[in-house]
Amino acid sequence: MKSRRGFASDNNAGVHPDVLKALGAANPGHAVGYGDDDYTRDALDLFRKHFGPRARVYPVFTGTAANVLCLKALTRSYHAVVCAESSHLQVDECGAPESWTGCKLLPIPTSDGKLTPTSVEAACHGIGDQHHVQAKIISIAQSTEVGTVYRPEEVKALARWAHARGMLLHMDGARISNAAASLGLTLRQVSGDLGVDALSFGGTKNGLMGADAVVLFNERAALDFRFLRKQGMQLASKMRYLSVQLGTLLAKDLWLRNARRANRMARLLEAEIRKIPQVRVVYKVEANAVFATLPPKAIRELRKKYFFYTWDEAKNVVRWMCSWDTTGEDVRNFARAVARALQGR
Amino acid sequence: MKSRRGFASDNNAGVHPDVLKALGAANPGHAVGYGDDDYTRDALDLFRKHFGPRARVYPVFTGTAANVLCLKALTRSYHAVVCAESSHLQVDECGAPESWTGCKLLPIPTSDGKLTPTSVEAACHGIGDQHHVQAKIISIAQSTEVGTVYRPEEVKALARWAHARGMLLHMDGARISNAAASLGLTLRQVSGDLGVDALSFGGTKNGLMGADAVVLFNERAALDFRFLRKQGMQLASKMRYLSVQLGTLLAKDLWLRNARRANRMARLLEAEIRKIPQVRVVYKVEANAVFATLPPKAIRELRKKYFFYTWDEAKNVVRWMCSWDTTGEDVRNFARAVARALQGR
Amino acid sequence: MKSRRGFASDNNAGVHPDVLKALGAANPGHAVGYGDDDYTRDALDLFRKHFGPRARVYPVFTGTAANVLCLKALTRSYHAVVCAESSHLQVDECGAPESWTGCKLLPIPTSDGKLTPTSVEAACHGIGDQHHVQAKIISIAQSTEVGTVYRPEEVKALARWAHARGMLLHMDGARISNAAASLGLTLRQVSGDLGVDALSFGGTKNGLMGADAVVLFNERAALDFRFLRKQGMQLASKMRYLSVQLGTLLAKDLWLRNARRANRMARLLEAEIRKIPQVRVVYKVEANAVFATLPPKAIRELRKKYFFYTWDEAKNVVRWMCSWDTTGEDVRNFARAVARALQGR
């Protein structure tokens, strides 16, 4: 089953061949550890090319780490972080944000994974009251956990709303490439240019082996960030291998090609799926995810052939993700399997 | 300068070709994330083969993480950790142990990097007194930060002393392979069999790209460890790539070949260096490190050609590390450069 | 306005004269610090008389501290605490539970401030899944923040449900005396006997100057609790003054007399208020709190004379608390003021 490509998660895909090749090319010889090497210098240059000369960039190992360290840099322990109820931060980090920052999360129900100034406002009370945590961060995911994509003006509105209140905007960009590809914008146009203060840049889900990065647009947060990264156990000794991955992703639009492919496959999957009665697509397909409801019996049947996650047990919503390596054939085979599962075969 | 091999640190070396090859071989197809894949299953089996069937093993990204998470698993916030004044834990983790566990470190001066029951005892006071932190962990490094190696009976004596007092023994095994190779013992014979409760197993410094592991011999500590790893931001989504590295290291005695080579080169370096008057080797060369004093002017001169770290500014002690890829020629070239630096050339 | 008695909070009342007198009586001479004195010994004896010989008791300064330290004793950082959305823990501790324990709170909406096994069950998911916090504690307030009182069988059901799953039950007893008085039961009958593992015993709101206590029925939690109290900055150097307060409360049923009085006054206030059209009592009055809705204009009018808190801005719900020192005259005067405020006078 190892070589089978499925739709469980974009982190089930392997590493893009260009990245593997680059890792091999960077291997001979010695390189100073902890980031003081040429590969890292080159990668950081590329980041600044994409995100602007004032972006401060810190490679880390995981998206959880990128998220938590962004929050740590921007908060004090009595602050609170407003996020979507469905956010990775709230649901899938095993309490790392709370335990590492001390902050309370203020999760907000959403219909499409997106926060708005109105919904955020409702969650921010007790400002200035010493008994209450002080809402300081708005954290959004782009693309969202349900595969939707914030429009630039939606992000800008949140940034403006936050900054007007002394608050800051964090973007969980585990799939920022998919969002930028979807919007036809550059990485910078969907983050720093819209007022994002801190970005978790995702590489792992977009064809890397295991490399993400913290990108800080807020200068004050960046001041001592290197100490937080080390203390957060995210400083790679053989940093060149993180940097080479990230550099390869950014050097020749690999980030974009990979993301476009995944998005296109998701749209294809949506199209194929929509042909099947009894399956309902539940969120707009704007990035590389398709969420659908189908009868529990069909879910069980389909799972005999393909592993994937149930998103909402109560409502029989499942999640199917496309990856940089998903092929049209993969999609059509899968759609056929869905159809068959519904026919009980 | 990229391809030059130096003696600054064993983490400056690249990845062993077998490991790179294995990473490539594991790349095609999809694999379930977060450790539920065949590569991880195989790697954990190999660990149990080396460390015994009751060892619980958790791959992580860095040695800092392995150390901190071991301590986190074994302590409560009012505990204290006894360690050598020169230990990585005390000196080089940017306070990660304290900030993650809440515990105080109790650093002990040593002459050779090693703790003994006698020296530990002197640091443990106020037991049972509510005003004092409660010494709970003895943490030793094997091989030590100064390149010495604990004899099995020394480790056993510490374990016995600790266990008799309800305390536990942690081993920072960033270089456990070098220690085992030096002693001619198996990995298990230098850790679990001696009473070690938790081991930070080092792979990165011994030819991997970036993969270490927590090995727990203490069942209770292992109970919920997976949550601590995730919360500690050390759960790899594409886990197969960590597991393949570790598996390759353990599968065909690569760990041993790499460590033996590094140790042998250190002994060669020591021998070459001892021929040079004005250089004094300051610690026993028992693993892959050579510590030496030489005049400050010679240090400056030598550094024009080779980057390396000063260990003790006040005493002009420098550290030279050998790696899995160090060659006899590297060593002889370097020794010649040392000699020349002393002659002011 | 200092000497005016209002209904803003039971912590606005002063100290019962018997307590002041006892503090004076305990003042002459020296007493060993940190709890090793006769007053503390006596107070702990009294606690065991009330809560059973196996109760472990630790005086602390505040209810927040009692709550947080109970949780700290019972949890690891990856655990979660299920509590009512309206709980003090969730709303009024400025994030102290999260920042001090690292745990996530799982707040549950309730109609009457009470949790049930069914509502708790809905909040506990992802058990065993390393990505999720692990629900470990159910925390209830007795009496609740909205002035209702759990029936003994309701608490017992929660304890049984929790223990069957390896979870534990914490009771925030800031007003446990009011609950016991309301139910006509002893302190022990409403806590330890029902399966409560850890109790925050409230003294301050029931006539003390500033003294609460952690009461642990769970032996394992008590093992090292003294270190957590000290580290939690709650170990009084002049402990005798905390102990004398608590001892006086428990020695001659002062706890019961004070609580009964406050409860009786709340029932009187309810009766008086119910006579006034336009005011609606919104929760059952079972302890010393009355929650009511009245028109915003009347709230503003009434507040010119009496300070009190709005509980729910959106629904115009206000909270009125009775204290150990509330008199029938206080109540009638206040009810008249309410009536007048509604007439716009």
Add this chain to the structure above:
Amino acid sequence: MKSRRGFASDNNAGVHPDVLKALGAANPGHAVGYGDDDYTRDALDLFRKHFGPRARVYPVFTGTAANVLCLKALTRSYHAVVCAESSHLQVDECGAPESWTGCKLLPIPTSDGKLTPTSVEAACHGIGDQHHVQAKIISIAQSTEVGTVYRPEEVKALARWAHARGMLLHMDGARISNAAASLGLTLRQVSGDLGVDALSFGGTKNGLMGADAVVLFNERAALDFRFLRKQGMQLASKMRYLSVQLGTLLAKDLWLRNARRANRMARLLEAEIRKIPQVRVVYKVEANAVFATLPPKAIRELRKKYFFYTWDEAKNVVRWMCSWDTTGEDVRNFARAVARALQGR
């Protein structure tokens, strides 16, 4: 033994009668909780009278809390705190500083309990190096734990040294009144005026029941301090009783009278003790403490009559503290007992 006055600690003494009286006088009627009452307003005014109009003051319950919260306000988790090896912070807080702030302490050996720029400098290395904690705070005790008193110019030199490096100066003033009395200076002259950024003001050891305060001269630290106090479980609900204690201490030079008395008694004790051969006073008696060595057998003998602490087991150093209520007769009786103990009677 309750009414016997001894020399074990200045926290064994009771509460000054004026303070008890003031507590009684403040008791009638209701007062808004959490500091929004007239007593607190008055007390804060008095603090500003003593410490200058820009001092920000926050009453707390314990000296441990004052210390830890000062550090929390001034640090981030990767910072380090330089303190004397004998400091309360290092020895007697059960790791509260580390567990609350995440910071590492850098303890320095001293001959007289005092830090100097030279000794501090030796402990501050690795500044700017991401592997190392960053020394940020110098924390001194005034008077020191061994009863010595910093001269104003010594404090000023430390403040200047710290500020020149972007570091800050914390003063543990558990006994600041004894220091000021000893120097014949005002409270402000020995703290804020010398460049102290944050002061733990001690009231409990100087005749109060249990009330200390954080005094912040550094505006930025004060910005959000109220949230840290609440999160630190140090916000009193019935705040008036803390404020009345502190107000009484500061209103009519009670702080000075109490401290002078204690200091005078310590000098008297020193004089009496010096008459006895075999007893050696080991530190300068500049505040209210006398440290002496005497033969172990005599220590045991004396302890049959008087409880007191051994400071240094190895060197047979004991600590004797005088309090605001120590009398000349107490001292003479004690000196006689010491003499007798040495004669084996």
